[in-house]
Amino acid sequence: MSVLRRWFQTGLLCGRAQCRSAAGRGSMCGGAPALARFSSSESPVNLTYDVFDGKGESTPLVFLHGLFGSKSNFHSIAKSLVQRTGRKVLTIDARNHGTSPHHPVLTYEAMASDLKHLLTKLHIEKCVLIGHSMGGKVAMTTALTQPDLVERLVVVDISPAQTTTRTNFRFYINAMQAVTVSSTLPRSTARRMAEDQLRKQVKEHSVRQFLLTNLVETNGQYSWRVNLAAISAHLDDIMSFPSLDTTYDGPTLFLGGASSAYISSEDYPEIQRLFPCADIQYIPDASHWIHADKPLDFISSISSFLQS
Structure with a gap:
Protein backbone atom coordinates (compact mmCIF):
# COMPACT_ATOMS: atom_id res chain seq x y z
CA MET A 1 0.00 0.00 0.00
CA ALA A 23 -39.29 10.62 24.20
CA GLY A 24 -42.71 11.34 23.18
CA ARG A 25 -44.04 12.26 19.78
CA GLY A 26 -42.57 15.53 18.61
CA SER A 27 -39.02 16.70 19.10
CA MET A 28 -36.76 13.73 19.80
CA CYS A 29 -34.45 15.38 22.30
CA GLY A 30 -34.60 18.13 24.83
CA GLY A 31 -32.18 20.91 25.62
CA ALA A 32 -28.77 20.64 27.25
CA THR A 165 -12.77 25.03 14.05
CA ARG A 166 -12.62 21.96 11.80
CA THR A 167 -16.03 20.48 12.53
CA ASN A 168 -19.73 21.01 11.97
CA PHE A 169 -20.81 18.95 14.96
CA ARG A 170 -22.81 21.79 16.55
CA PHE A 171 -24.87 22.04 13.34
CA TYR A 172 -25.40 18.27 13.39
CA ILE A 173 -26.64 18.37 16.99
CA ASN A 174 -29.02 21.25 16.27
CA ALA A 175 -30.36 19.50 13.19
CA MET A 176 -30.93 16.23 15.07
CA GLN A 177 -32.63 17.99 17.97
CA ALA A 178 -35.02 19.72 15.56
CA VAL A 179 -36.21 16.50 13.90
CA THR A 180 -39.80 15.46 14.57
CA VAL A 181 -41.15 12.13 13.40
CA SER A 182 -44.61 10.73 14.07
CA SER A 183 -44.77 7.41 15.87
CA THR A 184 -47.45 6.23 13.42
CA LEU A 185 -45.01 6.04 10.50
CA PRO A 186 -43.29 2.82 9.39
CA ARG A 187 -39.54 2.83 9.92
CA SER A 188 -38.57 3.34 6.27
CA THR A 189 -40.87 6.36 5.99
CA ALA A 190 -39.68 7.75 9.32
CA ARG A 191 -36.09 7.49 8.17
CA ARG A 192 -36.82 9.33 4.92
CA MET A 193 -38.68 12.05 6.80
CA ALA A 194 -35.84 12.44 9.28
CA GLU A 195 -33.32 12.70 6.44
CA ASP A 196 -35.41 15.36 4.72
CA GLN A 197 -35.34 17.43 7.90
CA LEU A 198 -31.61 16.89 8.45
CA ARG A 199 -30.86 17.99 4.87
CA LYS A 200 -31.48 21.64 5.77
CA GLN A 201 -28.31 21.79 7.89
CA VAL A 202 -26.44 18.59 6.97
CA LYS A 203 -25.60 18.89 3.27
CA GLU A 204 -23.42 15.79 2.85
CA HIS A 205 -25.42 12.65 2.02
CA SER A 206 -22.86 10.35 3.66
CA VAL A 207 -22.97 12.33 6.92
CA ARG A 208 -26.80 12.23 6.98
CA GLN A 209 -26.71 8.46 6.50
CA PHE A 210 -24.18 8.15 9.31
CA LEU A 211 -26.29 10.23 11.70
CA LEU A 212 -29.40 8.26 10.77
CA THR A 213 -27.82 5.06 12.08
CA ASN A 214 -28.79 6.51 15.47
CA LEU A 215 -32.52 6.67 14.67
CA VAL A 216 -34.26 3.95 16.67
CA GLU A 217 -37.80 2.94 17.56
CA THR A 218 -38.40 2.23 21.23
CA ASN A 219 -41.81 1.48 22.72
CA GLY A 220 -43.52 2.81 19.62
CA GLN A 221 -41.64 6.11 19.60
CA TYR A 222 -38.79 7.25 17.34
CA SER A 223 -35.80 8.77 19.08
CA TRP A 224 -32.03 9.19 18.81
CA ARG A 225 -30.05 6.57 20.69
CA VAL A 226 -27.19 9.01 21.29
CA ASN A 227 -27.52 11.33 24.27
CA LEU A 228 -27.73 14.65 22.42
CA ALA A 229 -28.16 16.65 25.64
CA ALA A 230 -24.88 15.37 27.09
CA ILE A 231 -23.05 15.69 23.75
CA SER A 232 -24.23 19.28 23.35
CA ALA A 233 -23.31 20.25 26.90
CA HIS A 234 -19.85 18.69 26.62
Whole structure:
Protein backbone atom coordinates (compact mmCIF):
# COMPACT_ATOMS: atom_id res chain seq x y z
CA MET A 1 0.00 0.00 0.00
CA SER A 2 1.30 3.41 -0.92
CA VAL A 3 1.25 5.84 2.00
CA LEU A 4 2.83 9.19 2.68
CA ARG A 5 4.94 8.72 5.77
CA ARG A 6 6.42 11.33 8.05
CA TRP A 7 8.67 10.43 10.96
CA PHE A 8 9.27 12.70 13.92
CA GLN A 9 12.89 13.46 14.65
CA THR A 10 12.39 12.29 18.22
CA GLY A 11 10.74 9.13 16.98
CA LEU A 12 13.80 8.40 14.88
CA LEU A 13 16.13 9.14 17.77
CA CYS A 14 14.20 7.03 20.23
CA GLY A 15 14.16 4.03 17.86
CA ARG A 16 11.74 1.14 18.03
CA ALA A 17 14.08 -0.81 20.32
CA GLN A 18 13.77 1.92 22.92
CA CYS A 19 9.97 2.11 22.66
CA ARG A 20 8.24 -0.10 25.16
CA SER A 21 6.58 -3.10 23.56
CA ALA A 22 4.48 -3.26 25.06
CA ALA A 23 -39.29 10.62 24.20
CA GLY A 24 -42.71 11.34 23.18
CA ARG A 25 -44.04 12.26 19.78
CA GLY A 26 -42.57 15.53 18.61
CA SER A 27 -39.02 16.70 19.10
CA MET A 28 -36.76 13.73 19.80
CA CYS A 29 -34.45 15.38 22.30
CA GLY A 30 -34.60 18.13 24.83
CA GLY A 31 -32.18 20.91 25.62
CA ALA A 32 -28.77 20.64 27.25
CA PRO A 33 -28.59 21.41 30.99
CA ALA A 34 -25.46 22.67 32.68
CA LEU A 35 -23.41 19.68 33.77
CA ALA A 36 -20.66 19.11 36.28
CA ARG A 37 -17.26 17.93 35.06
CA PHE A 38 -16.03 14.44 35.70
CA SER A 39 -14.13 13.78 38.88
CA SER A 40 -12.39 10.72 40.20
CA SER A 41 -15.40 10.09 42.45
CA GLU A 42 -17.63 9.44 39.42
CA SER A 43 -18.59 5.80 39.01
CA PRO A 44 -17.85 4.32 35.57
CA VAL A 45 -20.73 3.06 33.44
CA ASN A 46 -20.93 -0.50 32.17
CA LEU A 47 -20.17 -0.28 28.46
CA THR A 48 -21.67 -2.63 25.89
CA TYR A 49 -19.30 -4.43 23.56
CA ASP A 50 -18.95 -7.14 20.93
CA VAL A 51 -16.21 -9.77 20.88
CA PHE A 52 -14.74 -11.37 17.77
CA ASP A 53 -12.71 -14.34 18.95
CA GLY A 54 -9.41 -15.20 17.36
CA LYS A 55 -7.46 -18.40 17.91
CA GLY A 56 -4.17 -16.66 18.63
CA GLU A 57 -2.78 -15.79 22.05
CA SER A 58 -1.55 -12.31 21.15
CA THR A 59 -2.78 -9.17 22.89
CA PRO A 60 -6.38 -8.34 21.90
CA LEU A 61 -7.32 -5.38 19.72
CA VAL A 62 -9.83 -2.90 21.17
CA PHE A 63 -11.69 -0.47 18.86
CA LEU A 64 -13.20 2.82 20.03
CA HIS A 65 -15.59 4.67 17.69
CA GLY A 66 -16.04 8.39 17.06
CA LEU A 67 -18.74 10.90 17.96
CA PHE A 68 -22.23 9.75 16.91
CA GLY A 69 -20.77 6.33 16.08
CA SER A 70 -21.15 2.88 17.62
CA LYS A 71 -19.34 -0.40 18.01
CA SER A 72 -20.91 -1.68 14.78
CA ASN A 73 -18.82 0.85 12.79
CA PHE A 74 -15.88 -1.55 13.10
CA HIS A 75 -17.57 -4.95 12.78
CA SER A 76 -16.37 -5.74 9.25
CA ILE A 77 -12.88 -4.44 10.09
CA ALA A 78 -12.83 -6.57 13.25
CA LYS A 79 -13.77 -9.74 11.34
CA SER A 80 -11.03 -9.12 8.78
CA LEU A 81 -8.41 -8.50 11.45
CA VAL A 82 -9.37 -11.69 13.29
CA GLN A 83 -8.78 -13.63 10.07
CA ARG A 84 -5.55 -11.82 9.26
CA THR A 85 -3.96 -11.68 12.73
CA GLY A 86 -5.68 -14.41 14.73
CA ARG A 87 -6.18 -11.93 17.57
CA LYS A 88 -9.31 -11.42 19.62
CA VAL A 89 -10.98 -8.11 18.71
CA LEU A 90 -13.38 -6.05 20.82
CA THR A 91 -15.57 -3.22 19.56
CA ILE A 92 -17.05 -0.99 22.27
CA ASP A 93 -19.91 1.49 22.56
CA ALA A 94 -18.88 4.65 24.43
CA ARG A 95 -21.18 6.05 27.11
CA ASN A 96 -24.09 7.98 25.54
CA HIS A 97 -23.62 6.05 22.28
CA GLY A 98 -24.94 2.83 20.79
CA THR A 99 -26.48 0.63 23.46
CA SER A 100 -24.24 1.80 26.31
CA PRO A 101 -25.92 3.65 29.21
CA HIS A 102 -26.59 7.38 29.08
CA HIS A 103 -24.87 9.65 31.60
CA PRO A 104 -24.89 13.46 31.92
CA VAL A 105 -21.08 13.60 31.95
CA LEU A 106 -19.13 13.13 28.70
CA THR A 107 -15.43 13.87 29.17
CA TYR A 108 -12.32 11.99 28.11
CA GLU A 109 -11.41 11.30 31.73
CA ALA A 110 -14.81 9.69 32.25
CA MET A 111 -14.64 7.66 29.05
CA ALA A 112 -11.13 6.43 29.87
CA SER A 113 -12.40 5.37 33.29
CA ASP A 114 -15.25 3.45 31.62
CA LEU A 115 -12.76 1.66 29.38
CA LYS A 116 -10.50 0.68 32.25
CA HIS A 117 -13.53 -0.61 34.17
CA LEU A 118 -14.59 -2.79 31.23
CA LEU A 119 -11.13 -4.20 30.56
CA THR A 120 -10.70 -5.01 34.24
CA LYS A 121 -14.06 -6.79 34.27
CA LEU A 122 -12.98 -8.81 31.21
CA HIS A 123 -9.59 -9.60 32.79
CA ILE A 124 -7.72 -7.90 29.95
CA GLU A 125 -4.48 -6.63 31.45
CA LYS A 126 -3.04 -5.21 28.22
CA CYS A 127 -4.44 -4.40 24.80
CA VAL A 128 -3.73 -2.76 21.46
CA LEU A 129 -5.94 0.32 21.58
CA ILE A 130 -7.34 1.65 18.28
CA GLY A 131 -9.52 4.77 18.39
CA HIS A 132 -11.12 6.88 15.67
CA SER A 133 -11.78 10.60 16.17
CA MET A 134 -13.41 10.96 19.61
CA GLY A 135 -12.40 7.36 20.27
CA GLY A 136 -8.84 8.29 19.33
CA LYS A 137 -8.83 10.91 22.06
CA VAL A 138 -10.18 8.37 24.55
CA ALA A 139 -7.39 6.03 23.46
CA MET A 140 -4.74 8.75 23.86
CA THR A 141 -6.08 9.71 27.29
CA THR A 142 -5.99 6.08 28.37
CA ALA A 143 -2.44 5.57 27.10
CA LEU A 144 -1.19 8.74 28.79
CA THR A 145 -2.84 8.04 32.14
CA GLN A 146 -2.68 4.22 32.22
CA PRO A 147 0.26 3.29 29.97
CA ASP A 148 0.62 -0.23 31.40
CA LEU A 149 -2.79 -1.05 29.96
CA VAL A 150 -1.77 -0.20 26.37
CA GLU A 151 0.76 -2.35 24.52
CA ARG A 152 0.41 -0.36 21.29
CA LEU A 153 -1.66 2.65 20.29
CA VAL A 154 -3.35 3.53 17.00
CA VAL A 155 -4.96 6.97 16.69
CA VAL A 156 -7.17 7.30 13.61
CA ASP A 157 -7.51 10.75 12.01
CA ILE A 158 -7.36 12.88 15.14
CA SER A 159 -4.67 14.59 17.21
CA PRO A 160 -4.33 15.86 20.79
CA ALA A 161 -5.32 19.34 19.65
CA GLN A 162 -8.35 21.60 19.60
CA THR A 163 -10.61 20.56 16.72
CA THR A 164 -13.60 22.91 17.09
CA THR A 165 -12.77 25.03 14.05
CA ARG A 166 -12.62 21.96 11.80
CA THR A 167 -16.03 20.48 12.53
CA ASN A 168 -19.73 21.01 11.97
CA PHE A 169 -20.81 18.95 14.96
CA ARG A 170 -22.81 21.79 16.55
CA PHE A 171 -24.87 22.04 13.34
CA TYR A 172 -25.40 18.27 13.39
CA ILE A 173 -26.64 18.37 16.99
CA ASN A 174 -29.02 21.25 16.27
CA ALA A 175 -30.36 19.50 13.19
CA MET A 176 -30.93 16.23 15.07
CA GLN A 177 -32.63 17.99 17.97
CA ALA A 178 -35.02 19.72 15.56
CA VAL A 179 -36.21 16.50 13.90
CA THR A 180 -39.80 15.46 14.57
CA VAL A 181 -41.15 12.13 13.40
CA SER A 182 -44.61 10.73 14.07
CA SER A 183 -44.77 7.41 15.87
CA THR A 184 -47.45 6.23 13.42
CA LEU A 185 -45.01 6.04 10.50
CA PRO A 186 -43.29 2.82 9.39
CA ARG A 187 -39.54 2.83 9.92
CA SER A 188 -38.57 3.34 6.27
CA THR A 189 -40.87 6.36 5.99
CA ALA A 190 -39.68 7.75 9.32
CA ARG A 191 -36.09 7.49 8.17
CA ARG A 192 -36.82 9.33 4.92
CA MET A 193 -38.68 12.05 6.80
CA ALA A 194 -35.84 12.44 9.28
CA GLU A 195 -33.32 12.70 6.44
CA ASP A 196 -35.41 15.36 4.72
CA GLN A 197 -35.34 17.43 7.90
CA LEU A 198 -31.61 16.89 8.45
CA ARG A 199 -30.86 17.99 4.87
CA LYS A 200 -31.48 21.64 5.77
CA GLN A 201 -28.31 21.79 7.89
CA VAL A 202 -26.44 18.59 6.97
CA LYS A 203 -25.60 18.89 3.27
CA GLU A 204 -23.42 15.79 2.85
CA HIS A 205 -25.42 12.65 2.02
CA SER A 206 -22.86 10.35 3.66
CA VAL A 207 -22.97 12.33 6.92
CA ARG A 208 -26.80 12.23 6.98
CA GLN A 209 -26.71 8.46 6.50
CA PHE A 210 -24.18 8.15 9.31
CA LEU A 211 -26.29 10.23 11.70
CA LEU A 212 -29.40 8.26 10.77
CA THR A 213 -27.82 5.06 12.08
CA ASN A 214 -28.79 6.51 15.47
CA LEU A 215 -32.52 6.67 14.67
CA VAL A 216 -34.26 3.95 16.67
CA GLU A 217 -37.80 2.94 17.56
CA THR A 218 -38.40 2.23 21.23
CA ASN A 219 -41.81 1.48 22.72
CA GLY A 220 -43.52 2.81 19.62
CA GLN A 221 -41.64 6.11 19.60
CA TYR A 222 -38.79 7.25 17.34
CA SER A 223 -35.80 8.77 19.08
CA TRP A 224 -32.03 9.19 18.81
CA ARG A 225 -30.05 6.57 20.69
CA VAL A 226 -27.19 9.01 21.29
CA ASN A 227 -27.52 11.33 24.27
CA LEU A 228 -27.73 14.65 22.42
CA ALA A 229 -28.16 16.65 25.64
CA ALA A 230 -24.88 15.37 27.09
CA ILE A 231 -23.05 15.69 23.75
CA SER A 232 -24.23 19.28 23.35
CA ALA A 233 -23.31 20.25 26.90
CA HIS A 234 -19.85 18.69 26.62
CA LEU A 235 -19.03 19.52 23.00
CA ASP A 236 -16.20 21.85 24.05
CA ASP A 237 -14.69 19.00 26.10
CA ILE A 238 -15.04 16.61 23.17
CA MET A 239 -13.41 19.02 20.74
CA SER A 240 -10.48 19.74 23.08
CA PHE A 241 -8.10 17.38 24.91
CA PRO A 242 -7.11 17.03 28.58
CA SER A 243 -4.02 18.93 29.72
CA LEU A 244 -1.54 16.18 30.52
CA ASP A 245 2.19 16.34 31.20
CA THR A 246 2.80 12.61 30.98
CA THR A 247 4.04 10.77 27.90
CA TYR A 248 3.22 7.44 26.32
CA ASP A 249 6.47 5.86 25.14
CA GLY A 250 5.04 2.75 23.52
CA PRO A 251 4.76 2.16 19.76
CA THR A 252 2.20 4.61 18.38
CA LEU A 253 0.67 5.08 14.94
CA PHE A 254 -1.24 8.20 13.92
CA LEU A 255 -3.18 7.20 10.80
CA GLY A 256 -4.71 10.10 8.89
CA GLY A 257 -6.79 10.48 5.78
CA ALA A 258 -4.91 12.37 3.08
CA SER A 259 -8.12 14.26 2.23
CA SER A 260 -8.81 15.14 5.85
CA ALA A 261 -7.58 18.11 7.88
CA TYR A 262 -7.80 16.48 11.30
CA ILE A 263 -4.05 15.75 11.54
CA SER A 264 -2.03 18.72 10.26
CA SER A 265 1.60 19.76 10.52
CA GLU A 266 0.54 22.25 13.19
CA ASP A 267 -0.29 19.31 15.44
CA TYR A 268 3.10 17.59 15.10
CA PRO A 269 4.86 19.32 18.05
CA GLU A 270 2.15 18.31 20.53
CA ILE A 271 2.03 14.77 19.15
CA GLN A 272 5.81 14.62 19.46
CA ARG A 273 5.69 15.89 23.06
CA LEU A 274 3.12 13.37 24.25
CA PHE A 275 4.00 10.41 22.02
CA PRO A 276 7.78 10.48 21.40
CA CYS A 277 7.78 7.16 19.51
CA ALA A 278 4.96 8.09 17.15
CA ASP A 279 4.85 7.44 13.42
CA ILE A 280 2.40 9.36 11.23
CA GLN A 281 0.99 7.85 8.05
CA TYR A 282 -1.63 9.14 5.60
CA ILE A 283 -3.83 6.94 3.45
CA PRO A 284 -4.37 8.46 -0.01
CA ASP A 285 -7.87 9.47 -1.11
CA ALA A 286 -9.30 8.87 2.38
CA SER A 287 -11.46 11.32 4.30
CA HIS A 288 -12.01 11.50 8.06
CA TRP A 289 -13.77 8.11 7.91
CA ILE A 290 -10.72 6.18 6.72
CA HIS A 291 -12.04 2.76 7.70
CA ALA A 292 -15.16 3.33 5.57
CA ASP A 293 -13.39 4.97 2.60
CA LYS A 294 -10.40 2.65 2.35
CA PRO A 295 -11.05 -0.44 4.48
CA LEU A 296 -8.39 -2.62 2.82
CA ASP A 297 -5.70 0.04 3.20
CA PHE A 298 -6.83 0.64 6.77
CA ILE A 299 -6.57 -3.07 7.62
CA SER A 300 -3.17 -3.32 5.93
CA SER A 301 -1.86 -0.35 7.90
CA ILE A 302 -3.03 -1.86 11.19
CA SER A 303 -1.58 -5.27 10.32
CA SER A 304 1.78 -3.81 9.31
CA PHE A 305 1.94 -1.76 12.50
CA LEU A 306 1.28 -4.87 14.63
CA GLN A 307 4.19 -6.61 12.94
CA SER A 308 6.64 -3.70 13.20
